[in-house]
Amino acid sequence: MNRFNVRKVAVLGAGVMGAQIAAHLVNVKVPVVLFDLPAKEGPKNGIGLKAIEGLKKLKPSPIGVAGDLALIQLANYDEHLHLLAGCDLVIEAIAERLDWKLDLYTKVAPHLAPGAIVASNTSGLSITKLSEVLPEALRPRFCGIHFFNPPRYMQLVELIPTAATQPQILDDLETFVTRSLGKGVVRAKDTPNFVANRVGIAGMLGTIAEAAKAGLGYDVVDDLTGKKLGRASSGTFRTADVVGIDTLAHVVKTMQDNLQADPFYASYATPDAVAKLIAAGALGQKTGAGFYKKVGKDILQFSAATGEYVKAGGKADALIDRILKKPAPERLKLLRESTNPQAQFLWAIQRNAFHYVAVHLADIAESAREVDLAMRWGFGMQQGPFELWQAAGWQQVATWVQEDIDAGKALSSAPLPAWVFDGRTGVHTAEGSWSAAQGRMVPRSSLPVYQRQHFPEALGGEGATPFIQSGTEVFKNDEIRLWTLDGSVLIASITSKMHLIGPGVIEGLLKAVELAEGQYDGLVLWSGDEPFSAGANLEAMLPTFMKLGAKGIAPEIQKLQDALLRLRYASVPTVAAMRGLALGGGCEIAVHCAKRVAHLETYVGLVEVGVGLIPGGGGLTYIARRAAENAAAANSTDLLAFLKDGFQAAATAKVGTSALESRQLGYLLADDVVVAHKDELLFTAIAQAKAMAASNWRAPLKAQFPVAGRSAIATIQAQLVGMRDGGFISAHDFHIASLIADVVCGGAVEAGSMVTEEYLMALERKHFCSLLEHPKSQERIMGLLQTGKPVRN
Incomplete structure (x- = not known):
């Protein structure tokens, strides 16, 4: 058996993501050649030098011990393309510009090792389009590899093949990313924004729309959509600040440009607050202001109506706190039936999530497993949307969702797919998870690397026996x-x-x-x-x-x-x-x-x-x-x-x-x-x-x-x-x-x-x-x- 041995990795692009991917690689003792453009002034590797200095200052730190940064070799495209010949894996991580990426691929292709895997860390561009500029012989070894930020701490990595990608290449890369980098791999289809960002950003846009409809402030929404809802403690708007308002807008733009036929297309409009923040240069945590801004010891929140920052600190109502502690079937029923605006808001965003993943499952992922794991690992959810739906009572929730669609309350008039109502009790079973594209249950991956996991992370409904x-x-x-x-x-x-x-x-x-x-x-x-x-x-x-x-x-x-x-x-x-x-x-x-x-x-x-x-x-x-x-x-x-x-x-x-x-x-x-x-x-x-x-x-x-x-x-x-x-x-x-x-x-x-x-x-x-x-x-x-x-x- 031939074993894919990653002795050295080239990372193309020393920006925020490229530098942090390089840092995580050296955390696990994989040497890296970090490329960028030659600097116009000073040392030719000046961009890389600046990136290394930036890594030392980031909090939380992307590097386990600072001494391991010595394992990163700096390079530029003018002088060091020959170093690519010694790299078994090449990860491109430059800016999200299709033309820039294609130009770079043309430049590096002649210098790659014969068996090297080449992967793009794009967050949503078409992998197939990116592959078209590559030599015919290289296309079977090309795919997408989407790390989530920050790469050291976020578990999710999406792997996206093209029609030409060799299956063995995906298997080899999944094994390396799982075992050596410690990540959870989700294989995604080559659709805009792939799985996690497709579902997560659509959910974020829906949350912004429903919050405006309910008249809720960002502070209250974040309290409602954080740990209380079994999601990341940063909630919705604070998460956007951490990710970057410009990054959010870029992902939204990808959806706007490529999903005109999507039945949810109307909900992909750029929110007014996002447009105003970008115009003001308030791009979130990296600029010191976004949806929130800290002034002294006070946390202020942005008002889209006035363009000013106002006092924050609102919390969920006590009634909502009590409801959210109930079991899933009772919890969703109480939220749906309550007249409390916060309860109606929470029902609406969860209903919208169920609706969205059901309609799009066949297009974006091989099975419901990939969707739920992507949302767990990429967006910090304790349960993915399909898991929650199944736990709350599949057919009852499906009926509620369809009733809201018929009443015009949902984000789209698209009906739930027929398979939702085929008498099933869910999409996850001990035999596998539902694939809408194949019309059957698909078992977990049988790659040898997963035999090393005695108790892999299990989804609700799979019936896995707890280790205890x-x-x-x-x-x-x-x-x-x-x-x-x-x-x-x-x-x-x-x-x-x-x-x-x-x-x-x-x-x-x-x-x-x-x-x-x-x-x-x-x-x-x-x-x-x-x-x-x-x-x-x-x-x-x-x-x-x-x-x-x-x-x-x-x-x-x-x-x-x-x-x-x-x-x-x-x-x-x-x-x-x-x-x-x-x-x-x-x-x-x-x-x-x-x-x-x-x-x-x-x-x-x-x-x-x-x-x-x-x-x-x-x-x-x-x-x-x-x-x-x-x-x-x-x-x-x-x-x-x-x-x-x-x-x-x-x-x-x-x-x-x-x-x-x-x-x-x-x-x-x-x-x-x-x-x-x-x-x-x-x-x-x-x-x-x-x-x-x-x-x-x-x-x-x-x-x-x-x-x-x-x-x-x-x-x-x-x-x-x-x-x-x-x-x-x-x-x-x-x-x-x-x-x-x-x-x-x-x-x-x-x-x-x-x-x-x-x-x-x-x-x-x-x-x-x-x-x-x-x-x-x-x-x-x-x-x-x-x-x-x-x-x-």
């Missing part, structure tokens, strides 16, 4: 479930809210090690969805603390420490499969495992200082031990030099903003594995555990190690005094940081003294419990529990 009910269960309590998929590796899944660590988790971890050592080749800690663990359950400690004080907490802390040492010294490999937050105790669990497999978007740190405490589950002991190991590896006796970064990370609650940065902080090691796709995490962790067992892996031997001692404590405290006296930290911050220094340096001992992990953990317990009784720490703990926000005191 899968496999063979061997132990369960209120906070953890131990189970196995194939009988060879035990899996521990924390089930508490936010996967917080309480007594049940500690009990379960001890049980897991005991069972794994007796019956399995390894133990994997994987809890399915995010987070890995947000830390200790402070609220669960309160009753014990109120009854017995800190002395009652000390034994519970020791139980956690003992459990984590059991993980570290287990006779079978223990693997932490991490995704999302791994904070405090979650970080401590991970660092005590034999290996870590982390999704790229894993955020790791010891954050206890935020609640006025120090890490108590061995996190500081880990920092001290790793400093000793690293110093020994470097043949150095200067322990403080190897300790300072770990101390600073713990003392400032520094959290890695990616698995890559978490590795730089020392919470992941060089041989730990970073996985791009969230649904491959369990597969990879199990594979690592099996490989370690097969290679006769053995746990490390318990050993003493040197600590930096009292002299290092004094050095650190001298620096802390300067920060305290300069007003950079509070007196209580100074106190907590001093206790952290005491632990990581080994207490009041001579430099180089040999200690055990248990000795340092006893120091952790002592200081942790002393802080529990400190009034300032109690203020921080109660503040966090009551408001969810850290208290600075």
Whole structure:
């Protein structure tokens, strides 16, 4: 079998999207040649240089660690076209001008490698038209590849073939984009704006029209169409500001120019507010003003009537809040029957969405699955439109929608297709999803890459068994479930809210090690969805603390420490499969495992200082031990030099903003594995555990190690005094940081003294419990529990 091997990628165009696509490629260690026009002044690669500098300033950051930007090689079309010969994939990402793209293709075509795949990152132009300028031999290797912005964080990538695209090319590209880039691939038909933007922008235009009809402000609409409706928290108008008003207008223009025969064509008119904002240069977040503008601490919203910005802050009515918490069948019925303008608005935009996707399904996508996944991954919806329709009662909702169409309330008079009323209960089943074009259910892709996903993201109606009910269960309590998929590796899944660590988790971890050592080749800690663990359950400690004080907490802390040492010294490999937050105790669990497999978007740190405490589950002991190991590896006796970064990370609650940065902080090691796709995490962790067992892996031997001692404590405290006296930290911050220094340096001992992990953990317990009784720490703990926000005191 020939395997498509992407050794290097060329990105043509160093604009906003091109530069960020390049950044995400190097996040997963794929080298990039980033092309643009030669600069008219200064260095010829000046445009690319400016793009790289821009990447460093963007928030949220498109790059995992800034050092990886060195993997981007800058090039221009005058001097470096020969570099294309070394690229297996070429992604064109220049401005959305058909003539510019065609001119560029003519220029680069003679320099491409014989087997290279060429793809355009257009957001809506015809892929077929783009292919027409290419040499005949290149057309089978050409397709569309539409990343959503920002490419690092948005899961959706649409792949769009032409009639000439070889099926194997699409399969190879889908495999690379899924496995290596961690994306969710939707194959779209070559129609204007493809799937997500076609449905999403049509929905946005419909929302703007219905909001005007109901007399609702942008602020109220965004509150109604955000998380309360199971959509992205930015709602409608704030999303437009983030995307860019000019980008929105461009996508709308594509629809206007190419969809004259569309029965919804009248609804594609450019909204008056959009036209006025563009005329004023208010293009959204990138210009500081769009539908919204921040003035001082105030958020203002644009008034299309006056052209001025007015006060924002309107919210949904309490009645609507209550309705939106109801199950889907009851929720839609109540919205439709209510006379409340906000309820009528919400029914209207959902009715319009159902109507639109049903009418256009046959034209834009192979099946309803592609539509729903595109809206989940590209527009942040918890449910796609077909999923919601099916959950609410297919035939009843269909009847309501058709009644509104007949009454002239809908955006178009086009009737629902006949297949909607054929007696079905929905479009998603265990056998597949409905294809209006083929008139049958189409199963999920059978590409080998998807066999690596034990629990792929499932759509409502598919009947997929949740992971928490899968496999063979061997132990369960209120906070953890131990189970196995194939009988060879035990899996521990924390089930508490936010996967917080309480007594049940500690009990379960001890049980897991005991069972794994007796019956399995390894133990994997994987809890399915995010987070890995947000830390200790402070609220669960309160009753014990109120009854017995800190002395009652000390034994519970020791139980956690003992459990984590059991993980570290287990006779079978223990693997932490991490995704999302791994904070405090979650970080401590991970660092005590034999290996870590982390999704790229894993955020790791010891954050206890935020609640006025120090890490108590061995996190500081880990920092001290790793400093000793690293110093020994470097043949150095200067322990403080190897300790300072770990101390600073713990003392400032520094959290890695990616698995890559978490590795730089020392919470992941060089041989730990970073996985791009969230649904491959369990597969990879199990594979690592099996490989370690097969290679006769053995746990490390318990050993003493040197600590930096009292002299290092004094050095650190001298620096802390300067920060305290300069007003950079509070007196209580100074106190907590001093206790952290005491632990990581080994207490009041001579430099180089040999200690055990248990000795340092006893120091952790002592200081942790002393802080529990400190009034300032109690203020921080109660503040966090009551408001969810850290208290600075």
